[in-house]
Amino acid sequence: MDLDDSEQDPEIKEYSSVCVGREDDIKKSERMTAVVHDREVVIFYHKGEYHAMDIRCYHSGGPLHLGEIEDFDGRPCIVCPWHKYKITLATGEGLYQSINPKDPSAKPEWCSKGIKQRIHKVTVDNGNIYVTLSKEPFKCDSDFYATGDFKVIKSSS
Numbered sequence: 154m155d156l157d158d159s160e161q162d163p164e165i166k167e168y169s170s171v172c173v174g175r176e177d178d179i180k181k182s183e184r185m186t187a188v189v190h191d192r193e194v195v196i197f198y199h200k201g202e203y204h205a206m207d208i209r210c211y212h213s214g215g216p217l218h219l220g221e222i223e224d225f226d227g228r229p230c231i232v233c234p235w236h237k238y239k240i241t242l243a244t245g246e247g248l249y250q251s252i253n254p255k256d257p258s259a260k261p262e263w264c265s266k267g268i269k270q271r272i273h274k275v276t277v278d279n280g281n282i283y284v285t286l287s288k289e290p291f292k293c294d295s296d297f298y299a300t301g302d303f304k305v306i307k308s309s310s
């Protein structure tokens with residue numbers, strides 16, 4: 154990271170990595186929350202991998218850091234504690250089960266709604282965990298609760 158650039162250009166600063174904690178700590182707790190450039194995120198440590206995403210669920214703003222992690226269709230997901238929506242840790246996709254109404258005997262199949270929760274990048278350097286906010290230009294449903302009027306930063310409430 155070039156500090157001079159980040160001081161001059163707010164957009165570069167917004168996408169610079171931020172240290173959110175120690176690797177030793179998240180390996181014990183398996184999750185932590187952080188505010189990265191005014192955006193609240195949750196970081197999970199699950200089966201040896203780190204995942205960071207917007208902390209408020211894309212559906213209605215539920216607190217994902219309080220959800221359980223379960224596998225669906227072989228994909229680790231955070232299950233929102235409010236209405237049980239399933240969100241893949243790796244990609245932020247919303248998963249749902251569908252059944253063909255013309256074939257009621259068919260087994261329900263897992264399907265994806267597409268990327269609904271914004272995923273951020275996690276890196277580890279010298280025992281420290283860093284989060285870099287997503288620069289993906291698409292509009293993600295979770296942006297609604299991460300920005301603007303509906304943003305809730307726990308540390309300020």
Ligand code: FES
Pocket residue numbers: 210211212213214215233234235236237238
């Ligand atoms: Fe997360 Fe409804 S707020 S499932």
